[in-house]
Amino acid sequence: MALSTYTTPTGFLLPSIHSAPPFFTEQPNPTTQSIATEQWIRLLLTYARHRKLFVLRIEDAETAGSDWEEVLRNERINRKILPAHLSNIFTAMVNKNVAAYEPPKQTRSILLFWRLPEEWAEVLYDWVISSGQLNTILTFYDITDPPIASPLSDLPVPLLRKAIAILGKTGRSQIIAIADGEGVRFLTRSK
Helix, strand or coil, X not given: CCCCCXXXXXXXXXXXXXXXXXXXXXXCCHHHHHHHHHHHHHHHHHHHHHHCCCEEEHHHHCCCCCCCHHHHEECCCCEECCHHHHHXXXXXXXXXCCEXXXXXXXXXXXXXXXXXXXXXXXXHHHHHHHCCCCCCEEEHHHHHCCCCXXXXXXXXXXXXXXXXXXXXXXXXXXXXXXXXXXXEEECCCCC
């Protein structure tokens, strides 16, 4: 079978490397494996952005029907990535700061940064300004589940916290204790 691109049922264009059987197995040559790992990282982040997925688990490599099935498997060549191989890719992603173990202190689930926390901070601040929320106290729920869908809809709270912390370092956000937990106030950008 010749290497070819393939469009998945969700409309994602898989690169031609996805149709190469060796792509799904760890390679004995470190240079070859390094290149394959980089391609997996790029593929996973691009797919996550396409589907707006934030979490990838080792179990997704073995679970039929998961959100990740069309990228972690290739039924056309009868291949799937093995959990141990995916675990090594997780390690590389965390080391490159394009993912973080979530929850912390385990290695079976990662939070993907298809936008870096610094980029999410700017998306968040732009949304606050465009929606007229400056100097208003918002709950995390208000931000991640707004009445009108936004780029922040369904953003995982750990990633939202990272973005808020980044804004806090520049004086643009402040965590506030409120009756049912905590909220955040966004402040005017200091000159």
